[in-house]
Amino acid sequence: MNKTPLLHFLFLGLFISSCSNTRYLPEGELLYTGAKIKVEGKQTSKKENKALKNQLEEIVRPKPNSSILGLKPKLYIYNLAGTPKKEKGWRYWLKNKVGEAPVFYSKVDLEYNKSVLQNFSENSGYFNTKTSADSTRKGKKASAEYTVNPAKQYKIREVKFPTDSSILSTAVRNTRRRSVLKKEEGYSLNAIKEERVRIDARLKEKGFFYFNPDYLKVQIDSTVADHQVDLIVKVKDETPSLAETPYKINKIIVYPNYSIGIDSVKNNMDSIQKYNDLTIIDPENLFKPRIFDRALYFKKEDLYNRTDHNLSLNRLVNLGTFKFVKNQFTVSDTTGNYLDAYYYLTPLPKKSVRLELLAKTNSANYTGTELNLNWSNRNTFRGAELLTISAFGGVEVQVSGQNNGFNVYRIGTEANLIWPRLVAPFKLDSPSGFVPKTKATLGYEFQNRTKLYSLQTFKGSFGYLWKESEQKEHLLNISEITYASPQNVTALYQEQIDGNPSLEKVIEKQLIFGPTYSYTYTNTLQRRKKNTFYYKGTIDLAGNIAGLASGANIQKGDTIKLFDVPFSQFVKIENDFRHYYKLGPESQIASRIIAGAGFAYGNSRELPFIKQFFIGGTNSLRAFRARSIGPGSFDGAATNTSTFLPDQSGDLKLEFNTEYRAKIYGLVKGALFLDAGNIWLLNENSEKPGAKFSKKFLNEIAVGAGAGLRFDFSFLILRTDLAFPLRKPYLADGNRWVLDKIDFGSGPWRRENLVFNLAIGYPF
Structure with missing residues (x-):
């Protein structure tokens, strides 16, 4: 290919863009192209000069128009939009939201910037620094140049x-x-x-x-x-x-029904209630006093400290019951150095109804919508309990996938009751500003997969949620129960089972109960950190006590049933570790490792289908269809005789993802990514040769790569990814790397290998 025309085109584009921007300048104005700073200290090291130069570049004002590869597209759009006739509409939005007004050289104050650089240098210990300023004009453009000569640092x-x-x-x-x-x-x-x-x-x-x-x-x-x-x-x-003077706490007065703009303090002084060290003024008796005793860290005679001050406010806010939380300390009228603490709390409306329309995607590559109707009571039993009852309905379709046309319709209801304390025979003293919570859930869902089957699922759980700090969170479900029952299995699906017996696992009745625990650590909210992390570890123990007590052993034919359904007995562990490395204000490298294992025993021969691991799809290996990879080197597509491709599942999972993310322009962000991983079975399966985990597991890793766009609309992120495989584990050993087969110009190759993913939100 001749590169000369391409270079000519590139330079022509740069020239046209440059001319387009400067020809819109008002008479007598110059386009400001930025500042150059030279640090020429002879008494300072090169390292010191470089560090000082980087700091000085951040404080020079104004900043020039943003540019990409020498072009200024935002300025070009601003000029192209012209003058809108009114302060709304497409042209106004294009000019003022997408575009960027020109930065004129007339706005540059050389002497002011010179003094700013001088002061910063001397305030950094480089006393007797000398600075100078100059400018350079070229056509209708101008730039500034500052020279800083720092003396030896003190x-x-x-x-x-x-x-x-x-x-x-x-x-x-x-x-x-x-x-x-x-x-x-x-x-x-x-x-x-x-x-x-x-x-x-x-x-x-x-x-x-x-x-x-x-x-x-x-x-x-x-x-x-x-x-x-x-x-x-x-x-x-x-x-x-x-x-x-150091102060101690004397009185602690709480107004739990305070109204802003109304003198509710004076009007309610005749409704005083004492509870331990607290004085509570609640004439309508809306709240039980003990919730404030648990939330407030201060006790009478405590030495005032800022930590308990902030933790108390955080806990009151974290109750989720109050719209406004206001605090005031005044010098007490008692003898000695004492403060009286006042808490003015304005409740949220006790009951509310909310209607939500959601867009969502899931790991099976389905995209759809969901309508939720939620009713809430924020103070159900006068203890700041939150009762939420919701009803939902939705539809999910595969935009690109092996099951396109087999849509999923869901309806259901769920009730959640959250207590702002631990309803338990033990105590947990959390030093954080987050209130430990107890949560009980009951739910029902009816799911209909078009042309295949329907599934009823009943769920219930009771557990505890508490946070050690902003970074560490625990979730312990003492009991989590799931009962799934199939209905309306079609003749079409039954025919597929005859050809592929593994499909029957999907519609088996399931009874799963037992404790679960998860631990989450994250510091990703610390925006200034260059390296941030996220980790979530989960352990699921199902039917263990019941299995041990009953002596269930499916290997010997001793299967125990409850309500005529064999209960599941297994241990499942999953770890999700993520690392985010910030390259700049608008770019980062994000990576994730997932490792999980499940082991069925006692009353179960294998993990229930809904608890097994899957891989592939919009949030996983994006170069492969959803849930289509593995287990191991097994090729589900080649051996499948079904109308649709069944989801492949496994007992073990290993996955690695990494992607480079950067802002391209405005609300558009881009990514380059690499995904790798697979799933395996613990035991041999004659229907799935090559599926068992072995010491050669690394040779069965699937690898894919691709690029994508993310459209950040603030209220949601729309993600599009285009990916292709680099390594196919189901090919013959020695032929699994397919780098030499990549041919973007070939239609058959594109149809077989390019995978388009449409999703909501980031994959991790």
């Missing part, structure tokens, strides 16, 4: 804290162990500000409610040595006596 020789014996000075001195001001580090005004805030935060934990960072000063002595400073932390002389 280092911290010593940090001195107050030495007098006053209560406040002693408390300040006791915080020095975790000071952010370190010997031998460079002087930094930002670090000094951070140190004042840190000391204030520590004092707040020691009862100094009225203290604030402005009552501290840090004096600088630069005469102590060559390019060294001593930092002297002092309490200002004008600090008020209130700020010098």
Whole structure:
């Protein structure tokens, strides 16, 4: 292929875009193309110069128009949209939401930026820095250039804290162990500000409610040595006596039915109720007092501290019953240094109805809609309990999949009751601001798979949910019961069973009961971190006690039934680990590893179908049809004689996914991804040769790759992925890598290998 025309076309596009943007400029204006900063310190190292340069580039203003490969598409769209006739409509949206107004050079203040760079450098310890500013014009464009010559940086020789014996000075001195001001580090005004805030935060934990960072000063002595400073932390002389005093808690008063704008405090003073250390003013008796005793950390005579202050507020909010939570502390009129704590709580409406229309996708590659009607009671038994009763109905179809045309229709109902405490014979003292909860669930669902069968499912569970912190969460279901019963099995499906007996597992009656536990850790909400993680571990124990007590052993023919249905007995463990590596503000690498295993014993020969592992599809291996891979090297498509392809399932699962995500333009984001994995059976299955897990399992890994677009509409993310296989585990050993077979120009290859996925949300 001749590259010359392509290069000519590229340069022509760049030239046209450049000319298009500058020809719209008003008379006398220049397009600002950005600033260049040079750091030329002869007394500083290359590493210091580079670090300083990166910091200075962030603070220069204004920023030029955004660009991609030298082009400025947002500016081009802004100009192309012209002048809208009114402040709405397509043209207005295109110009002001998608487009970007030109940044004029006339908005650049060279002297101001010069002083900003100078001040930042000196505030970072590079005293006696010299800066200069200049500009360059080229046609209708202009840029700025700043040169910074920093002197040798001043280092911290010593940090001195107050030495007098006053209560406040002693408390300040006791915080020095975790000071952010370190010997031998460079002087930094930002670090000094951070140190004042840190000391204030520590004092707040020691009862100094009225203290604030402005009552501290840090004096600088630069005469102590060559390019060294001593930092002297002092309490200002004008600090008020209130700020010098640690306080204890006296009264704790709660108004659980406070109305903003109404003097409900004065009107309800005759409705006082005492409960332990609390004074509760609730004339309508809406809430049981014990919920506030559990939520509030402060007790009478406790030393005030910011941690208990915030945890108490967080717990009140976390109850989910109050619309507004307001807190106030005042100096008590009693003898001594005491505070009275007031909590003003405005309840949400007790009962509400909500109608939801959802778009959803699932692991079986089905896409559809669901309509939910929810009724809620937020204070069912006066203990901030939440009762929710919902009814739902939906339809799911495969846009691209082996079961296209076999649509799924679902209707059902579910009731949930959540107590904001542990309804249990044991106590759990959680140090977090999250209220431990008890949850009971009852549900029913009727599912109809067109042309095949219907399935009734009854579910019930009772368990506990608690969070150690924002990062750690536990879910323990003491009992989780599932009963599934088939109905209306069609002649078509029965014919398929005759040719493929494994299909019968799907419509077997199932009775599953037992405890489940999951642990979740995540720090992905910490946006500033470069590396963030998510982990969820789950263990499912079904029928274990019942199986041991009854002596069930299916291998010996001793099968125990409840309600004429054999109960399932198994252990299943699954681990989901994710890592997110931030490359920039709008780009990252996201990776996931899933490893799971299930073992049936006692009353079961194999895991129930709904508890087995599956792989492939929109949120899994995207280069393969949903649930079509495995187990092992078994080829379900080649051996299948059914009208549709059955879901392949296994007892073991190993999956790895990684993708590069980056913003392309506006609400459009892109991704390049690689997926790998497979499932296996623990035991031999004559109907599925090659399905058993063996030491050669790595040779049976499926691999796929692809690219996709994500349209971020804020209220939902629409995802499209186009993928193709790199390795097919069902091919003969030695021929499983198919890299040499890739041919995007071939129609037959595309029809056989390209898989389009449409989904809602990110895959992980």
